Amino acid sequence: VLLDLTPNTPTFVDANPSWSPGGMSLAFDSTNRLGDGKTNVYTVQKDGTGLLQLTTTGSDSNPNWSPDNKNLVFESGRDNPVPGPSFCAAVNRPVAIAFTDTAMLVTQETKDKVLSVSPSCVVSTYVSLPPTGNAQLERYIAVSPGLGGFTAGYIYVTVRQNILQINPTDKSITTFATIPALPNSNNFITFDQVGSFGYKMIVVGGQTSKAYTVDATGAWSVLADLSGATSELEGSDVAPLSFAPYGGDLLSASKFDNIVYAIAPDGTFSAGPSWSSVEQALAVPSAPCNFGQTSNGFFVAMDEDNKILKFPGSQFIGLGDAMLTPGETTTDIGLQTSSGGVITSSTFWGPLGNPDLEESAFAPCNANNPPATPFSGTLTHEIYKMTSTGTGQARLTTNTFDDTRPAWSPNAKTIVFQSDRDDPNQPTCEAGGTCVNELYSMSATDGSGQTNLTNNLAANDTAPDWEAVSFVVNVVDFAFQPAVAKPKQGGSVLWTFTGPSDHTVTDNSGMGLYDSSTKSAGSSFAFQFVAAGSYPYFCDIHPAMTGTVSVPTTAAPLTGTQTTVFTITWSTGPTPSGYVYDVQISRPTGGGFVPLLTGTTLKTTSFTPDEGTGTYQFEARLRNTANGSASGYSTPVTITVTP
Structure with a gap:
């Protein structure tokens, strides 16, 4: 059903929508909504009710939600007003x-x-x-x-x-x-x-x-x-x-x-x-x-x-x-x-x-009309964050360059954005809008640790975003639905709390990977699973509520000959500090699973069949080196070897 969430007249424009995790509300920017030609950030509920203006500077746009629904990040030109009509x-x-x-x-x-x-x-x-x-x-x-x-x-x-x-x-x-x-x-x-x-x-x-x-x-x-x-x-x-x-x-x-x-x-x-x-x-x-x-x-x-x-x-x-x-x-x-x-x-x-x-x-160029010269000011934006009600607006980037299009990571720790700060033609490229962008990341807490991710001025890198949520679990009274979440390797699981009771999502593997803290109805929580394994969790308030996240080990190709080189992968993200991977193999000759790699920080390996034709299986887990706790082994991935 097509629903107009922000009905308006042709005199103002609503753009750049961003759904909150769980889809309960929508953040967007609106231009000329008050008849003043200015752009501000708004939110509205999923049924079109509850319109709320969050910013008032007139130069705020491109909002993006934090995974806990509590905060928004956005770009703002409030510090360097852009010339216009x-x-x-x-x-x-x-x-x-x-x-x-x-x-x-x-x-x-x-x-x-x-x-x-x-x-x-x-x-x-x-x-x-x-x-x-x-x-x-x-x-x-x-x-x-x-x-x-x-x-x-x-x-x-x-x-x-x-x-x-x-x-x-x-x-x-x-x-x-x-x-x-x-x-x-x-x-x-x-x-x-x-x-x-x-x-x-x-x-x-x-x-x-x-x-x-x-x-x-x-x-x-x-x-x-x-x-x-x-x-x-x-x-x-x-x-x-x-x-x-x-x-x-x-x-x-x-x-x-x-x-x-x-x-x-x-x-x-x-x-x-x-x-x-x-x-x-x-x-x-x-x-x-x-x-x-x-x-x-x-x-x-x-x-x-x-x-x-x-x-x-x-x-x-x-x-x-x-x-x-x-x-x-x-x-x-x-x-x-x-x-x-x-x-x-x-x-x-x-x-x-x-x-x-x-x-x-x-205006035509002639003796009376001289060539326009580059704007003497700066045409830039900075990255800001605020609460979902518009309070606590805080600046995260501070420079004379253009930082735009922010996006919050699924684990809530990092914000990525595009920036033209490295263009060697600064500052003159700002006036003409010809600057080349790189993608940067920074701490979502205070903007520290700003790091160039792309380092390639031969290309214009823009509009970064994180991988979409890989699997959604509904937290109801008193169960996780479905009980087994199956995100892809490196994907995030989003838990949406529908209540009416409060609940938590708490790691039960002994590794202490995540804890949502107490969540009420309408809240959400997301966590990215970087490694293959079986991850049990429960509700700390209602311990009988249990669930499992099953992250697969992958193989490519899935079929081949005895000379084929297969790639086995158990992690696509960075290895967490203090953790290692254990990888096991089951060969065609029988004997069950035996270690292939133990305590490795590698994320992938090449494998050439070593016991003839048949089926080989691989499974992996994540292990904490400090206390020895670990996830369960992943569901095995199977490769078939033919003569």
Whole structure:
């Protein structure tokens, strides 16, 4: 049964869920849940009730449970706030944004005018358009880059079926072209700056789902008709040639299909990247620039919020030739990157506010708009932990690098995470998001003993996690169900306490391997069994409650000849200090089990049949060298030897 645990509106996003051991509750991060654009950690019960906000800094995410259900580990940017969108200017119902050499130009949904916004975000009227009675329609705008015979700096605005041309010198307005088949609204306009379409103007006719090319004389022709595939196309851009497999294609957004269509120069098209309610496809400049002498280089029109937002140009360093895909109703901005012909989608930012998000634009590079420089601060996160109620928030990592994606080990002693601290390109790689990560482990108690586990800067090692629980035992009144747990070698057993009485899970082998302490209903306990053997346990409160964990010895292959080299394995994890393994063999000639290896710290051995054909069996156990106590021997594994 599909159950929506966190029903919401499109104005906020719940992500990165993590089930608690036993599955009673879910931790997750939520962005813009309070309408402030911030991300915090929450929990909710398995039936969707009991929503609880645990953090309030606005930069906390990726929670992960401890195996005892009592604590959570998460990443936080609270110590190094990440730059992002900020308010630029109040504009009534803004729709589209374009740039001249010195000004940002903005059109409005209900105004017959073009506004000018200065680098300092001061708004003024640039020019009044021919009157439509301030009709409600989306007027789009583009500025000629001076290619394909178009005069550089001339401004073009779509108003119904007409493409208006504005002379930037005297601000005179003429009708440059008329395309009768265009609908009354939503006619997007851009210029081909790649060359695939002859550096022509491109007009995308909203609800007609047709794309047109227009040359410098105003002559137009149909490029592609997508009316059979989608009901509307809007924000479009020609993809960089490096954006395989769509390099040089016109990428055109369809918010109702959640798809960016790729239109080739010959008019053929295909479904490209997907993004929820995608409003626009926009190429990221290979070298982003800032608008004037500010630090801002990217701007977004927020229609219903009546404002223009700005982003630092530095946030786009290193993202050149990627594509942005802003979502109209989700108000988040997707990032589409290409590598080896494979497109990867991720969230660049968002959500940004209330729907609708309209068009976005980058400031062009010119004499007035200098190149963006790397952010002078640090774009980093640290690892924190807290109780399951949000109290006791404690920082575990402290550095100027990015530590993220923590995961708690099944034995509760260790936390693994990814970190870019070893990248030799630090600190400049932080601003561009190009740093290479390694996987680290540390003490879950205080963050001590931080150790690089992967040591391979030739690869980007990310998103660590522990092996999932190998076997689950339910602790009821008054039994362990099932009585025999059978995890795989090196796997963890999870005991879930359903009560109503309190119980324990206590090792009864004499080795003192584990003791859950008293657990009440709703709690859980996990332990990792690194070695083959039979491990008895009981409830210390109700001694008649007993169970066994049976961990197998393994062999590979299971069949072979007298010359086959078999690998016998009794442990996949590190040998615990103060412990050894005893391994026994039973040969085809009979005589039962006899020692093969006694008191070894080896975890595996190679075996060549030494008594001819037939069946050989192997069993192993874990033994404490201090007191001589040991697990029982494992269930035997059998190999068959043929002539």
